Amino acid sequence: MGDSPAARLQALFEGHRLTPTQRRIAHCMVRRAADAPFLSSVELAELAGVSQPSVTRFAVALGFDGYPALRRHLRDVAPAEAAEDTAANEYQQAVEAEIENLRHLAELLADPAPVERAGRLLAASRPLPVLGLRAAASQAYGFAYFAAKVHPDVRLLHEGGSMLTDRLDAAVRAGATALLCFALPRHPREVVDALAHARGAGLTVVTVADSAFAPVAAHSDVLLPAAVGTGLAFDTACAPMLLGRALLEAMCDALPDAQARLEEFDVGAAERGLFAE
Template sequence: MSDSPAARLQVLFEGHRLTPTQRRIAHCMVRRAADAPFLSSVELAELAGVSQPSVTRFAVALGFDGYPALRRHLREVAPAEAGAEADLNEYQQAVQAEIENLRHLSELLADPAPVERAGRVLAASRPLPVLGLRAAASQAYGFSYFAAKVHPDVRLLDEGGSMLTDRVDAAVRAGASALLCFALPRHPREVVEALEYARSTGLTVVTVADSAFAPVAAHSDLLLPAAVGTGLAFDTACAPMLLGRVLLEAMCDGLPDAQARLEEFDVGAAERGLFVE
């Protein structure tokens, strides 16, 4: 099992019933995993956008006497070998952080049941709406591009605004039974609202998010977490992208004619000279 700071925090938080405010604190700590053992309650409260008493209640909810006890625990389990990373420049550190995110994703996939279940749910939906706004738009586009080669009706929802609800309604009227969402920070309010609405129409919501404590968690039937890197000015999303491809593979397993569709596409592409060999 990975000994990364984010992985240890995920294990610590799992199994606890947290309030939305507490999930916000947990999400903040995961994103700042390397710094978490050294943050004061005031600093953590400011980073998470909550009150200092909320941080104290969060620590108690995890089974500690208070926040100082939680911080002592995090310092005790922190690896002692931080020196090697200090020799890396900021770009190398960002790459190493992404490698840790991928290691953690690999550990999560040791139990393939959640991804396999999600793949079956998505394969059965006709049409299949795929939602991703702002930072997550490229993830939704990439999934939709490849999914359209094996799924008969994929509908990309990558623009917000007043038309988003209409497009969800249109998918439901056409027979959709599920919606796939890619949700990455900073989380747009309209994505949370769209998922809440999608579930109200009876759609099963499958979400790939940066954390099990992301704001979209409460509005998802199946949530698959994959952490983003936060070491650069803009987040990096290697793990969510790879998880999307894994989910696509699982969906193909639920489509009996997926291979035939791929072969048909390859024949057509060759006849049209679509790609440069």
């Protein structure tokens, strides 16, 4: 599988931060791996459903002078040949990449101290603001949904705009001491600005980000990295989601009444017939 044209192309694209349009081109090339070294920029643009200049920008994003240089490189390292029937398709490759991200996360969690410290910070903050915009909004929502079952005052901040700093200031006035932020690419500038504002207001910032070198790192007191998958048109975030759940567990461990709150919820849910099972 590792020597197939598709795998060689996939390896070429890995490690580059590509836009959704550029990923579409990359996926088209992986699907047409045997033909890719011989396609003109116009032909590739038509197959991918993008403009010809987008193909040129794609080649430059990969570090080449232009598309002709990329094509020459492909002819050298990925000669035309039929992909083996046993070669993994792009969906399988994306899953394998996420499995590798999870393995790396497991290695990082061999030292639980950073997550445990973050859990204590979040548990002690009343209220607890949870921030996540754009691609990270679903991660913030998921954390806030479960955290509200054990934490007395969780405030979800998943919409940007001029009200964001107002809501951060309101949380500080209400007694907040920490902020949890989920920050995933592409990183909105207003998230970076919001974290700078939060720290200036006295909040301790705990951030789950895709990398220790993410733009939010400079404004985070505790940064917990978990890589995203980049093999599909849009990032996959299995590792950040799982890290968020581990952080929830650590927060529960730091809340002495967490189990009692969960049991109280379960009793109420049963009385209301809230769930179908």
